[in-house]
Amino acid sequence: MSEQIELESGEVLDLSLYPLPDGIEDETFNRDHLARAMAVSVVTITKWVDAGMPVNSRGGNGTSYEFLFSHCYAWRKWREGGEAKERAEKLNSAAQKAMLFINDDEDQENANLSAKEVREWSEAMIIRNKAAEQRGDLVRRMHVEAVLDHVLVSFRNAVMNFPDWLEQEFGLSPHQVDKAQKFCDGILDDTRHKISESGFRPAEIVNLSDNRDQGNA
Incomplete structure (x- = not known):
């Protein structure tokens, strides 16, 4: 009651x-x-x-x-x-204001945060990011890159072995194997390009033809 x-x-x-x-x-x-x-x-x-x-x-x-x-x-x-709520509201307000200066044009050099605003923004971002990470909305970049590296290694190995598997399973001619190799190289090149555009830096994907040439040298 x-x-x-x-x-x-x-x-x-x-x-x-x-x-x-x-x-x-x-x-x-x-x-x-x-x-x-x-x-x-x-x-x-x-x-x-x-x-x-x-x-x-x-x-x-x-x-x-x-x-x-x-x-x-x-x-x-x-x-x-009430004090805790007020602190959280101030930090959130500082973070929202600080976003006005993020990714701003380089010629607007006078639009800089003061030392106090930078500190408040940093504290707000730490709290917000920690909460987002606990909810699963935010994942650390290093963890993503580590998983991506492992996935790409498995993917690369599968693609590199694919022409040999086709040759053994279906008795492809050398010309057909070469065409399969070029097709797989295209897949690897396209994958590497898309990853590069995303801003990640996973382990390098080596073209199938380069790897075969080194093996034959």
């Missing part, structure tokens, strides 16, 4: 979203005891009161401030969550 309190700022805090951990009973504390319970200094408690932490009873004329622990606990968790 939802239990809400109104803070001095006018904001509403839903206590049910931040319940005390199991086994922890609610208590009323003075400032010193609350500082111990929340593992902070009395100075920090005073700052939190100024920042809007709920007070059960304000002191004065020789009486101490009284705080309901469950209210203060919920307020602290709510505040920490």
Whole structure:
């Protein structure tokens, strides 16, 4: 069941979203005891009161401030969550702004990020990339290239041996074997060209005719 309190700022805090951990009973504390319970200094408690932490009873004329622990606990968790959300929003905003300067024209040299903007953008990119990698949306380039290398080696070996296999299985003439070899060379050249255009640098694919010439030398 939802239990809400109104803070001095006018904001509403839903206590049910931040319940005390199991086994922890609610208590009323003075400032010193609350500082111990929340593992902070009395100075920090005073700052939190100024920042809007709920007070059960304000002191004065020789009486101490009284705080309901469950209210203060919920307020602290709510505040920490808000600060984390604000940091994430700022990092995301910095990343979006930084994208305005990525891949910009070279003649726009004055459109440079400040040191602070570069740092914020870098932090945002690290967080975003890590999350994307955990979701499987982002794969490290070195891993892709390693897999691609292994695949290409197997592919190359299969294509290189294909003319010999055709000759043995179907009794091709030397002229037919030569035509098959040229066809396979074309496949390798086309594969190498497409990979080069993609920006990857896998292991080099050797033409079948080059390999055969070296073997016959």
